[in-house]
Amino acid sequence: MQAFNYQFNVNGDFTSKMSQMNEAVGEFSAKVENAQGWVVSMAQKMAAFELASGYVERLASTFEGLASSGVKLDSQMHDLSAVAGVTGDSLKEIEGYARQSAKAFGTDASVAVEGYKLLLSQLTPELGKCPEALQAMGNSIQITSKLMGGDGVAAAQVLTTAMNQYGVSLDDPIAASKTMADMMNTMAAAGQAGSAELPAIKAALEQCGMAAKAANVSFEETNAAIQVLDKAGKKGSEGGVALRNTMAILSQGRFLPKDTREELEAAGIDVLALGDKxxxxxxxxxxxxxxLNDSALFSKLFGMENANAARALVQGTDQLAAFTEQVTGTSSAEEQAAIIMDSYAEKQARINQQIEDVKISLFQATGGATMWAGALSSVLVPVAQLMPLFSGLGSLMTWIKGIQWANMWGNIRGYMYAARIQAALMNRELVTGQFVSNGFMINITRATLAVLRFATVGIFEGLKALGAFLLSLVTTGTASTTFAGIASTAFGAFKMAAVTACRAVSVAIMNIPIIGWIAAAIAALVAVGVYFWNTSAKFRAVLKGTWASFKAMFTGIAELAKQVFGAIGDLLKACFHLDGAGISAALNKLKAGFSDYGKQIGSAFKTAYDEEMAASAKEQEVKKKKEQKPTQAAIPGIPETPQVPTIQSPTAGATDVTGGKTSTKSAGSTGADKIRNITVNIERLVDKFEVHTATLTESAERVKETVTEVLLSALNDTQLA
Structure with missing residues (x-):
């Protein structure tokens, strides 16, 4: 068989499109580099402004730190002056005591002044006139606060409660301060010996303190009784109420009920001695x-609600005595505070207060100048943060100043003139619907205008057409003809506006650099699908089978649901009746439902597939019968045409041309039936088709068949690739 050398050259606009894409990528890269340089420059400027802003913020923070302690102390001292009416040297003396207390106990000076204010408000404002007593009481508060986790307010409330409940006289402030210190040590020792801590002691004293004072029970024995009741489960205010009621009943003496008094006297108890203070x-x-063992009498004496507490006190008299001895004449609070203050944290706190005292001295020495400096620095912070805006405004004003307004106005007039011409041309294109691609921005603008034109003129014409059409239906004669003509014209205008809008949008989309390529890819995929639909029976069969299976899947859902819910109902019924056979039957029914559903889907696919394959085979058979032509010998009266010899390659190793491959060597021309040097050029696959050959001696019909075979083989190779 003759071997051919064929060559396909695909030209047209492919090379130019690739060049345009390359140029667009280069322009985009240049813009990215320019933007990157601008961003880097802006970042450097912002970094400088951020550095300045940070410096101003740190400066403001420094001034604020220097002035904070002095400001707090000054505020507290003015509040104390307002409460106690103390001014002048006395106020300065109290301030000095507060600063000494801060350095001694490691708490802020303002905290010490807050304790002074509580003493003045809870005890008497007259303490302000005796700074020494106020200092001593303040120290007691500071010591007590060390036992309460540094809570100075709670410590002040504990001490003032004890003082007020026992009615300590404040006529002699110095003596009162010593009494407060003794109470502090007593309560601290009680908390150390027993189970009730200072907050619980405070709550109990609020209930029983005055009653104990009235019953002439010492503060030490009262604290011991509170500890006894706390161990018996009467904690806090509950223990204080129980102790108050017990002491009140004991103090009744001769006013006890007659039967109770008689029973007590019969037991040898002197009721008058019970109330002896x-x-x-x-x-x-x-x-x-x-x-104690006479429960009825004991309950009658103290009442059911107080019997248990009284029994605990009577049984615990030995413990009461021991506790009283332990809390009397001690310095427990001071000793415990000293241990706590020996910790590293407390030492560090005292050092910090030394530094804070220096800051207070600086604040007072400068007369509040640091306060103004801090305020000014806080104003500078937003100013520094606004510097980028000021810089940008300055650059903008410089740019505006350098604008050549006359030239710019001339350019604007030129742009307006060109825009007016372009608008006129674009309007003509929108009216006629004939336009070509003119660049991305023009295409987008034209598409937008086309859509707006359709939304206004097109919709109006459509409504007009519908109205005229309806009028042509309800009228007759000339009027009906007139309305029909108007409807036809309006429908035409509506159609033109819609087609123009769609065409403009399509052109705009296709010319978007990325979307256009995506649309082209989608179009290519659609074309491939159409090609396989037209050429491949199996492709059509698979698609039709898939569609049939989808339809079967959706149409069979109702039947499947019916079977599934029915099976579930049967299953539940069988479970309630403990019917093993029913449960098995229900499960089989449920399984059969899903199995039948799957079989329906598979059967639908197979049926559609087989039908399409059978129809395609039948169609191919009919087509082959039509293509078979009778030979001239079969037609009576026409002589048989001699057979054309088969074209063979004289060179060994040449491959079949129809297989879609070129020969390994150039074919030689040794006979009259040989064709050599065939070149096929295809421009855009539709524009141009050329065939060049030499030494052509074969019949035209044979050459046509040979070229067709070569072309189809090449096209098949291209499609496969």
Whole structure:
């Protein structure tokens, strides 16, 4: 068989499009580099402004730190002056005591002044006139606060509660300060010996302090009784109420109920001695031990609600005495505070307060200048943050100043003239619907205008057409003809506006650099799908089978749901009746439902596939019968045409041309039936088709068949690639 050398040259606008894409990429890269340089420059400027702003903020923070302690102390001292009416040297003296307390105990000076204010408000403002007593009481508060986690307010409330409940006289402030210190040590020792801490002692004293004072029970024995009741489960205010009620019943003496008094006297208990204030609480409670086991009498004496607390006190008299001895004449609070203040954190706090005291001195020495400096620095912060805006405004004003307004106005007039011409041309294109691509921006603008024109003129014409059409239906004669003509014209205008809008949008989309390529790719995929639909029976069969399976899947959902829910109902019924056979049947029914559903889908696919393959085979058979032509010998009266010899390659190793491959060597021309040097040029695959050959001696019909075979083979190779 003759071998051919064929060559396809695909030209046209492919090379130019690739060049344009390359240029666009280069321009984009240049713009990115320019933008990057601008961003870097802006970042450098912003970094400088950020550095200045940070410096101003740190400066403001420094001034604020220097002035904060002095400002707090000054504010507290003015509040104390308002409460106590202390001014002048006395106020300065109290301030000095507060600063000394801060350095001694490691707390802020303003905290010490807050304790002074609580003393003045809870005890008496007259303490302000005795700074020494106020200082001593303030120190007691500071010591107590060390036992309460540094809570100075709670410590002041504990001490002032004890002082007020026991009615400590404040006529002699110095003596009162010493009493406060003794109470502080007593409560601290009680908390150390027993189980009730200072907050619980405070809550109990709020309930029983005055009653204990009235019953002439010492503060030490009262704290011991609170600890006894706390161990018995009467904690805090509950223990204070129980102690108050017990002491009140004991103090009734001869006013006890007659039957109760008689029972007590029969047991050898002197009811008058029970209320004797000269006796200690322990002594009075021990008198009741003979009736301790008489529950009825004990409950009658103290009442059901107080019987348990009174029993705990009577039984715990020995413990009451021990606690009283432990809390009397001690310095427990000072000792505990000293241990706590020996910690590293407390030492560090005292050092910090030394530094804070220097800041206060600086604040007072400068007369509040640091306060003004801090305020000014806080104003500079937003100014520094606005510097980029000021810089930008300055550059903008410089640019505006350098504008050549006359030339710019001339350019604007030129742009307006060109825009008017362009608008006129664009309007003509929108009216006629005939336009070509003119660049990305023009295409987008034209597409927008076309859509707006359709939304206004097109919709109006459509409504007009519908109205005229309806009028042509309800009228007759000339009027009907007139309205029909108007409707036809309006429908035409509506169609033109719609087609123009769609065409403009399509052109704009296709010319978007990325979307255009995506659209082209989609179009290519659609073309491939159409090609395989037209050429491949299996492709059509698979698609039709898939569609049929989808339809079967959706149409069978109702039946599947019916079977599934029915099976679930049967399953639930069988479960309630404990019917094993019913459960098995329901499960089989559920399984059969899904199995039938799958079989329906598969059967639909197979049926559609087989039908399409059968129809395609039948169509191919019909087509082959039509293409088979009778030979001339089969037609009577026409002589048979001699057979054309088969073209063969004289060179060994040449491959079949129809296989889609070129020969390994150039074909030689040794006979009259040989063709050599065939070149096929295709421009855009539709524009141009050329065939060049030499030494052509074969018939035209044979050459046509040969060229067709070569072309189809090459096209098949291209499509496969």
């Amino acid at each position: 000269n006796k200690t609480l322990k002594e009075r409670l021990e008198m009741l031990k003979p009736v």
